[in-house]
Amino acid sequence: xxxxxxxxxxxxxxxxxxxxxxxxxxxxxxxxxxxxxxxxxxxxxxxxxxxxxxxxxxxxxxxxxxxxxxxxxxxxxxxxxxxxxxxxxxxxxxxxxxxxxxxxxxxxxxxxxxxxxxxxxxxxxxxxxxxxxxxxxxxxxxxxxxxxxxxxxxxxxxxxxxxxxxxxxxxxxxxxxxxxxxxxxxxxxxxxxxxxxxxxxxxxxxxxxxxxxxxxxxxxxxxxxxxxxxxxxxxxxxxxxxxxxxxxxxxxxxxxxxxxxxxxxxxxxxxxxxxxxxxxxxxxxxxxxxxxxxxxxxxxxxxxxxxxxxxxxxxxxxxxxxxxxxxxxxxxxxxxxxxxxxxxxxxxxxxxxxxxxxxxxxxxxxxxxxxxxxxxxxxxxxxxxxxxxxxxxxxxxxxxxxxxxxxxxxxxxxxxxxxxxx
Amino acid sequence: xxxxxxxxxxxxxxxxxxxxxxxxxxxxxxxxxxxxxxxxxxxxxxxxxxxxxxxxxxxxxxxxxxxxxxxxxxxxxxxxxxxxxxxxxxxxxxxxxxxxxxxxxxxxxxxxxxxxxxxxxxxxxxxxxxxxxxxxxxxxxxxxxxxxxxxxxxxxxxxxxxxxxxxxxxxxxxxxxxxxxxxxxxxxxxxxxxxxxxxxxxxxxxxxxxxxxxxxxxxxxxxxxxxxxxxxxxxxxxxxxxxxxxxxxxxxxxxxxxxxxxxxxxxxxxxxxxxxxxxxxxxxxxxxxxxxxxxxxxxxxxxxxxxxxxxxxxxxxxxxxxxxxxxxxxxxxxxxxxxxxxxxxxxxxxxxxxxxxxxxxxxxxxxxxxxxxxxxxxxxxxxxxxxxxxxxxxxxxxxxxxxxxxxxxxxxxxxxxxxxxxxxxxxxxxxxxxxxxxxxxxxxxxxxxxxxxxxxxxxxxxxxxxxxxxxxxxxxxxxxxxxxxxxxxxxxxxxxxxxxxxxxxxxxxxxxxxxxxxxxxxxxxxxxx
Numbered sequence: 001x002x003x004x005x006x007x008x009x010x011x012x013x014x015x016x017x018x019x020x021x022x023x024x025x026x027x028x029x030x031x032x033x034x035x036x037x038x039x040x041x042x043x044x045x046x047x048x049x050x051x052x053x054x055x056x057x058x059x060x061x062x063x064x065x066x067x068x069x070x071x072x073x074x075x076x077x078x079x080x081x082x083x084x085x086x087x088x089x090x091x092x093x094x095x096x097x098x099x100x101x102x103x104x105x106x107x108x109x110x111x112x113x114x115x116x117x118x119x120x121x122x123x124x125x126x127x128x129x130x131x132x133x134x135x136x137x138x139x140x141x142x143x144x145x146x147x148x149x150x151x152x153x154x155x156x157x158x159x160x161x162x163x164x165x166x167x168x169x170x171x172x173x174x175x176x177x178x179x180x181x182x183x184x185x186x187x188x189x190x191x192x193x194x195x196x197x198x199x200x201x202x203x204x205x206x207x208x209x210x211x212x213x214x215x216x217x218x219x220x221x222x223x224x225x226x227x228x229x230x231x232x233x234x235x236x237x238x239x240x241x242x243x244x245x246x247x248x249x250x251x252x253x254x255x256x257x258x259x260x261x262x263x264x265x266x267x268x269x270x271x272x273x274x275x276x277x278x279x280x281x282x283x284x285x286x287x288x289x290x291x292x293x294x295x296x297x298x299x300x301x302x303x304x305x306x307x308x309x310x311x312x313x314x315x316x317x318x319x320x321x322x323x324x325x326x327x328x329x330x331x332x333x334x335x336x337x338x339x340x341x342x343x344x345x346x347x348x349x350x351x352x353x354x355x356x357x358x359x360x361x362x363x364x365x366x367x368x369x370x371x372x373x374x375x376x377x378x379x380x381x382x383x384x385x386x387x388x389x390x391x392x393x394x395x396x397x398x399x400x401x402x403x404x405x406x407x408x409x410x411x412x413x414x415x416x417x418x419x420x421x422x
Numbered sequence: 423x424x425x426x427x428x429x430x431x432x433x434x435x436x437x438x439x440x441x442x443x444x445x446x447x448x449x450x451x452x453x454x455x456x457x458x459x460x461x462x463x464x465x466x467x468x469x470x471x472x473x474x475x476x477x478x479x480x481x482x483x484x485x486x487x488x489x490x491x492x493x494x495x496x497x498x499x500x501x502x503x504x505x506x507x508x509x510x511x512x513x514x515x516x517x518x519x520x521x522x523x524x525x526x527x528x529x530x531x532x533x534x535x536x537x538x539x540x541x542x543x544x545x546x547x548x549x550x551x552x553x554x555x556x557x558x559x560x561x562x563x564x565x566x567x568x569x570x571x572x573x574x575x576x577x578x579x580x581x582x583x584x585x586x587x588x589x590x591x592x593x594x595x596x597x598x599x600x601x602x603x604x605x606x607x608x609x610x611x612x613x614x615x616x617x618x619x620x621x622x623x624x625x626x627x628x629x630x631x632x633x634x635x636x637x638x639x640x641x642x643x644x645x646x647x648x649x650x651x652x653x654x655x656x657x658x659x660x661x662x663x664x665x666x667x668x669x670x671x672x673x674x675x676x677x678x679x680x681x682x683x684x685x686x687x688x689x690x691x692x693x694x695x696x697x698x699x700x701x702x703x704x705x706x707x708x709x710x711x712x713x714x715x716x717x718x719x720x721x722x723x724x725x726x727x728x729x730x731x732x733x734x735x736x737x738x739x740x741x742x743x744x745x746x747x748x749x750x751x752x753x754x755x756x757x758x759x760x761x762x763x764x765x766x767x768x769x770x771x772x773x774x775x776x777x778x779x780x781x782x783x784x785x786x787x788x789x790x791x792x793x794x795x796x797x798x799x800x801x802x803x804x805x806x807x808x809x810x811x812x813x814x815x816x817x818x819x820x821x822x823x824x825x826x827x828x829x830x831x832x833x834x835x836x837x838x839x840x841x842x843x844x845x846x847x848x849x850x851x852x853x854x855x856x857x858x859x860x861x862x863x864x865x866x867x868x869x870x871x872x873x874x875x876x877x878x879x880x881x882x883x884x885x886x887x888x889x890x891x892x893x894x895x896x897x898x899x900x901x902x903x904x905x906x907x908x909x910x911x912x913x914x915x916x917x918x919x920x921x922x923x924x925x926x927x928x929x930x931x932x933x934x935x936x937x938x939x940x941x942x943x944x945x946x947x948x949x950x951x
Contacts, residue, residue, distance in 0.1 A: 261842055261845070261846070263841055263842065263845070264841075267837075267841045267842075270837065270838050270841065270842075271838070271841070271842055273866065274838055274842065274860070274861075274864060274866075277864065277865060277866075278866065279865060279866045279869060280866060
């Protein structure tokens, strides 16, 4: 059995950071990631089970780790060496009851909710966040009987999806995959859950302008989540859902998933201005928008990039007292916050998932994500899959996904795992 | 020597390559044998005494009008309106026709003791003119006498305080025009009829109107039924304007129309080869062409644009007539056709044209892709009477770089039209339904139109509607040398060489197509029989 193992190596961290300067994903060749022979991790305790991965996605946070661009904030929250891969669809080996109460038989497909919260860590009493169902906000991700790790795929004890040896997951992390979903659909459940969590936390209002900046997997999942929930009557219908997408394929997908318009990011402020019937200040003589700020703007901007540039652009597009939701993982950035202060803008983070309240009914984010993926068939976002032994190509492809007309790149482990659905 | 009339050349083996404009530059293309090339008539002789001719016209009006001097009296309110920067093309060498006419009108007003005189640039929804442009059109003397006192204004189609609704035509069209002009004792309109489309009732009914009024004729339906804009009886656009003009007259607005026509002397002497027939080029012409074309190819785009937009045409007055609108315009059309008319026998499968650097809406600015479409499909395609030069289902090949560059100060809504409308639809009717109103009423565009130098928010729609007749008529539009992405965005086909373009055209019109090249500018009007 094989697995991709990520080790602590300062020289290799430095090398990958330098290499990633040539482009995201370019650091994989020199990063402390290597293909190793591996056995399945030991089961940490009661309620834990082995999962054989079928597909496992390469996420933006994985790329940031491989490129040496992750914030040092995470250093105490991970444990080395670990097998990456937190977007996972796989099969279980033994009968068990999943987090949503489904009885699973051996070979049944599951998706992994990767947050390693109090329940998975066997911590009693649970922290207040876990007790309230907000697993993503768990206060104990560095404690309990597991090594530190905010998620499966960042913890030395659990393994991760980039492995034919499999991973271990607590039954509270496992959700049954409906037969109707392909493996590709299922591997998008985790990013969809992130998007749903962000969308449901935002103060959306009827007939207002909503902007999504960035149209990688998270951006497109956010668009799909907004469209699906609005169509279901679970969210207010926006006056316009405008998406900043750099590449043609992303623009096409954004429109297919329900965007009113998908434009290049530099044109997004112009579209927000027009749909919000705003004026642009500081540009009366030039007629330009990007150099100025809007008098009004979008009610909510979902920043699905997380860079200094995207945060700055989001602040320039949001209305006074509006909200910018950081969906994409930011790192250390330098941003001018004058407009945030002056316009009383709310800048909020949206990480992971847990329990959502929709129309006064509590549901797990993963349940909602499975429904949304079923409705929107987001398996279409999976553009290419690779075997583990071509991991350098896979990571390079993921790093240049947009430019190469792709969205989600995943590892295909089905050669060693039975039971997949293509 | 008498100027030679227009000419239709049949290309044979001895015909030299033909000049094609391509924005701020030009090339020579060898057209297939048997192709036709239409050349404009040579410039008519200028009026020997233009000021004398103007004075004569003012005192010998046409139609049911008294001489200007008889219409002027102390204590009256006089408003002089004039065509804006969109005419003529290129801008003419000083003195501009408007300056010459307005100076004479003002002299007459002063003689009659008229004190209350206001000048208004009849912009419709065009951008406001800059001070240098106003000075050029009116002359420094007029500018200095009026502008500092607030008596030189520019029509503001979004100023409700200075608009008056005069009623509705029999077809239900709102007629809403500039209040100062409408409530004056006399409205003198000073026009330049560069082409047959200009002038007549269109001067006041369009130039001084509001969006509420303009939308009745600037829409896809009217534009599709204007065949062509240069032939008023066959133009729904003009029919609507005529209804409005007559309502304006019936409302008691007294219009004294002064129309001027120009010859086709379009380029200064250093560019003389541009209006000569290629087989008559002198050695000097060839050398100038070679040096100029090579230099322009090596010149940065912005600099090349500056060079071309500094060109002033040696246009000269060929006629001036004044008096009642319709009588005046009828006489203007005679002069325009005398200068520009070329009889052409039958249509072609393919029409080619090289588009120059300028159209009515990018004077001193960038010709963006929408204006390229408008110049080719709206203006050049419509330079006909009778039938289009290209047959129905035929192909238009137009050469222009068509770069997706925009002037954000002059054309802010064009940027959004290009990025937010053309990405969704290129169908004039659909965009009219889905997008026009939101652009027309956008507060920022209105602000920029009123306070800056921006075309009105709805203007790019009008430019696209201007193409509606051609879009419906043609089987394919090929842009030679155009930016492929921009060309495709507009629903056209890009081609990198003339040979490629012709091969692509054959896919539509068959293997042995007939071809006609419109060798403009200078401008001509094809009388297709």
